[in-house]
């Protein structure tokens with residue numbers, strides 16, 4: 198299938214070096230009450246995306262959807278000005294960010310909203326999504342809520358209709374099997390699912406290997422989050438974990454991304470920037486023993502395979 202960017206369709210082989218889980222323009226302040234989580238400056242974002250381009254980056258997925266401060270008009274300007282191919286999302290994030298209509302509507306009605314975005318464009322524009330994301334469950338609560346299950350069911354209906362891949366928020370893989378169960382029993386192939394936030398906690402490696410056995414893509418993200426206590430697996434350990442997953446036979450399911458969603462991680466605010474993965478994490482992979490051909494699969498092959 199084609200890949201829908203904010204500037205129109207491209208072939209999967211045109212994606213090149215791709216980061217599948219990022220946020221370019223976003224607002225996650227609803228839950229954190231923190232200026233740091235508001236990334237709404239188009240002019241700043243435009244300069245930041247240039248650094249990604251200069252480091253060899255070609256395609257970036259902004260998973261900021263409904264409830265996460267999505268700005269598709271801004272993304273279109275940035276894509277046009279930088280030459281980076283930007284893909285935007287349709288979907289719903291954490292339950293605390295759901296608009297009121299999510300509670301009122303059925304899974305079929307919610308699916309229709311995503312399908313309408315796909316057919317006609319998002320937010321009154323003709324800009325269409327290339328992925329269903331960032332579909333979330335909460336961490337530390339033990340089960341999926343009924344509203345979350347309804348949203349995952351709606352996403353599955355929309356996936357079947359559109360063929361778009363699904364990318365989730367699943368901290369440390371805690372409810373991964375529940376997410377996968379709702380999606381697959383409603384017809385989503387495992388090869389169209391990325392379970393996000395799996396490289397964050399060294400205590401749960403066994404769980405991640407079991408998730409890999411289901412055939413889904415593994416989102417190894419939060420790369421560059423050196424100072425966040427809640428990201429317990431730091432980057433050198435993350436690079437070793439990637440090598441372990443490869444040794445276990447899961448090379449073709451691993452995706453790597455930064456998930457940059459803090460103002461203070463932007464270079465403009467003296468942070469690491471979107472080029473950190475290519476400039477600093479790739480060398481860590483090499484040190485960990487991941488070969489150049491395997492790194493190429495992570496950066497280019499696997500994102501492309503998601504659209505096979």
Ligand SMILES: [Zn+2]
Nearest residue numbers: 218260331456
């Ligand atoms: Zn994210």
